Amino acid sequence: MIGLVTGGTKGIGLAIALALAKGGANVYVNYSSDEEAGERAVKELEAVSGFGRAVKADVSNPDDVAGMFQLIEKEQGRLDILVNNAGLIKDGLLMLMKDADWRKVIEVNLNGVYYCSKAALRLMVGNRGGRIINIISPSALLGRAGQCNYSASKGGVLSFTKSLAREVARLGITVNAVSPGVIETGLTEGMPEVLKKEFLGMIPLGRFGAPEEVAWAVSFLSSESAGYITGEIISVDGGLT
Amino acid sequence: MEKEKLVDELRNLIVTRLKLDDVKPEGIEPGAQLFGGGLGLDSIDALELVVAVEKNYGIRIPDEDVGKEAFASVNALADYIARHKGGTATCDIGGPASSDIG
Numbered sequence: 530m531i532g533l534v535t536g537g538t539k540g541i542g543l544a545i546a547l548a549l550a551k552g553g554a555n556v557y558v559n560y561s562s563d564e565e566a567g568e569r570a571v572k573e574l575e576a577v578s579g580f581g582r583a584v585k586a587d588v589s590n591p592d593d594v595a596g597m598f599q600l601i602e603k604e605q606g607r608l609d610i611l612v613n614n615a616g617l618i619k620d621g622l623l624m625l626m627k628d629a630d631w632r633k634v635i636e637v638n639l640n641g642v643y644y645c646s647k648a649a650l651r652l653m654v655g656n657r658g659g660r661i662i663n664i665i666s667p668s669a670l671l672g673r674a675g676q677c678n679y680s681a682s683k684g685g686v687l688s689f690t691k692s693l694a695r696e697v698a699r700l701g702i703t704v705n706a707v708s709p710g711v712i713e714t715g716l717t718e719g720m721p722e723v724l725k726k727e728f729l730g731m732i733p734l735g736r737f738g739a740p741e742e743v744a745w746a747v748s749f750l751s752s753e754s755a756g757y758i759t760g761e762i763i764s765v766d767g768g769l770t
Numbered sequence: 771m772e773k774e775k776l777v778d779e780l781r782n783l784i785v786t787r788l789k790l791d792d793v794k795p796e797g798i799e800p801g802a803q804l805f806g807g808g809l810g811l812d813s814i815d816a817l818e819l820v821v822a823v824e825k826n827y828g829i830r831i832p833d834e835d836v837g838k839e840a841f842a843s844v845n846a847l848a849d850y851i852a853r854h855k856g857g858t859a860t861c862d863i864g865g866p867a868s869s870d871i872g
Contacts, residue, residue: 655822697814
């Protein structure tokens with residue numbers, strides 16, 4: 530099994546990549562700029578499965594994406610699992626939002642899923658099988674003030690997931706989404722205490738999640754056992770939504 | 771002559787890749803409409819054939835406009851392959867990098 534996790538060198542993405550590797554997959558992780566994190570991720574992957582490869586590509590750039598998939602095709606000739614995890618936030622109230630912040634979030638979070646899924650299908654269709662798992666957000670399901678750009682991008686990915694699932698089901702390819710709530714990563718460490726408290730008050734399980742808890746859901750959806758699940762969303766959010 | 775061979779190869783490819791158990795390769799009329807016609811093939815079947823033809827002949831079907839032309843019939847597909855084989859196949863998997871999402 531060959532897997533690719535976009536934005537897979539840190540945080541949730543890295544946890545997903547490691548979980549796939551533990552499940553026996555040879556995993557490629559993608560990053561856009563932090564080469565050192567790429568190298569660290571490769572070492573961690575190699576320690577788990579003996580294989581790890583980091584590929585630099587901006588998922589919102591079709592030429593970068595083409596290059597990344599050509600590399601995987603050349604080295605492996607196939608791709609079994611694509612996890613569209615790469616994403617970013619540029620929060621701001623809509624009335625004052627910079628157009629560039631709107632565009633950037635849509636380009637990476639939504640267009641990136643389009644470019645990568647499209648390229649991945651060429652490597653999956655011939656195999657009569659494949660798994661695409663898109664990482665979305667409670668923001669797509671509930672909305673969140675200050676996140677019109679982010680929630681629109683993730684809501685787009687949610688609908689994309691549903692449509693593509695119907696489109697490629699007959700080819701043995703499943704397409705699902707995982708929606709992580711507030712997960713302990715580098716991002717939450719820098720979060721103001723007030724915001725942490727606000728979030729904890731909204732989470733029935735009363736704590737933030739661990740990256741591994743998200744990775745488990747992705748790993749399950751990528752497995753043989755999940756072969757009858759498609760177009761589905763699994764929330765890993767402590768009950769938030 | 772070359773084209774006849776290609777047509778035969780393609781008819782075999784269609785039957786084997788799309789697992790058309792009750793269709794004989796020679797039963798596929800080279801000039802007949804391939805998808806949405808008598809063979810009962812649809813656009814999802816076309817995806818499988820796109821990938822198979824790209825792999826076997828080293829060509830690229832970049833988008834649906836080209837796909838419609840190339841997959842109109844077995845004859846059209848043979849012509850398309852003959853014209854593009856080993857040529858300057860594009861590798862457009864993404865489309866324009868435009869930020870126009872509307």
